[in-house]
Amino acid sequence: MPLNGPRPSSSKTVSTDAPTSSTGDCADVQKNPQRFMKPGEDTTWCFSWDGPSETAKNRRSMTGTPGMVWCDVVQGKMVEQATRESICGHHVFTGKIIDKTGLPAGEITGTVAQEVFTKNSETGFDENFFLRITDATGEAKAGMTASIAAECVGACQQGPDPWKGNASLQKGTVLEGTWHRSWTGTTGHAGFKIGYALVFKSGNKDSKPAAIGWTWAKGADAVRCDNEITKYAGCAIPTFTPTMEFNRDKYPSASDYMSKQSVFLLGKPGNEYYGGKPLHREADDKKAGDNRNVVCDKTFNKIDNFSGKFEIQCDEYPFARTKESGGQLGIKSGSECAYQGELVPGGTQAGGAIPNFAYSVKSAKASSAPAGTAACARSGMSKNDNEGIGGDLARFFTKNRVLDNDPFWVY
Secondary structure, three states: OOOOOOOOOOOOOOOOOEEEEEOHHHHHHHHOHHHHOOOOOOOEEEEEEEEEEOOOOOOOOOOOOOOOOOOHHHHOOEEEEOOOOOEEEEEEEEEEEEEEEEEEEEEEEEEEEEEEEEOOOOOOOEEEEEEEEEEEEEOOOOOEEEEEEEEEEOOOEOOOOOOOOOEEEEOOOOEEEEEEEEOOOOEEEEEEEEEEEEEEOOOOOOOOOOEEEEEEOOOOOOEEHHHHHHHOOEEOOOOOOOOEOOOOOHHHHHHHHHHHHHOOOOOOOOOOOOOOEEEEEEOOOHHHHHHHHHHHOOOOOOOOOOOOOEEEEEEEEOOOOOOOOOOOOOOOOHHHHEEEEOOOOOOEEOOOOOEHHOEEEEOOOOOOOOOOOOOEEEEEEEEEHHHHHHHHHHHHHHOOOOOOOEEEEEE
């Protein structure tokens, strides 16, 4: 396992609130059912929502499998599963029809399974939605119907519901369909909150309909679209914090150096596994340039231990294109950074063409580069590694639509 921890999961959980019911908690309803009934009604509803089930394993395709979503595997409690391009939930519910005496007149159990998919270069995004009825008893056995409605809040256009009107329900019913939504904006970025109302009605004409409602991610934006990355507008899941993985094969020196600094610098910037805080993108080119000029200023001693074989550059961590750069910590010079590194001969890769930092890193001599106390680092680095990692960072921002001040991890 690398020093900075194990490889991060391809999907992560995000917190969510329990859905709300249009009636009340089952304990309250059964204790005083007539409080929840209007004149002429002889039954009412109550719901319990047992929590979604998800998986932290790699996303898997459910194409052609009715009522299945990629997080349909492991039981969980009030969390949803997300990647940067998709968010997925699998909610288990129980609905009870309660008579005037507080006794159950019928019961329905089922699952709501849903997944939202975004695309990096498109402003349209789809949601697959499934309702599965696993059991129905008493008054819930005959004449039951369900309708679904959703609201996408913001500059969002939404197509027809997954099914029309009130659909008949019985044990084993699977209702499924797809919402298509799209961003109606053309500049900047916009986030969308998506809320749902699932309405049930029993076959008893004297029983009122009842609804359960919920949102994604505690009411946070479920999807965000923008045209701030490259020439193509696109969308992403903002509740998922992506991880930039260093290419240790192509850029071993810089990868090793930055991985170590994410562990050893104060606050462990960018290191999720050891309890650090995420880095945040600095999208302003001038500020990024200023950051670089502060950390890699004239006090940097570009020691060449390779007799001119490699072009040695100043490599800083955290990146100049982050809000955590030493240049934004208030330092006046890179000499104040806590780590001062020097590239030295050691192991090699590709026939000796690239110095391997895993065997070639050491602190610069105190006499030539005394270390400061700020949570930043700088080191001599081959041009290949320094500029290669920088290019990977730019492509990572593009692929994951990481906007200004968006958080991200490194690995």
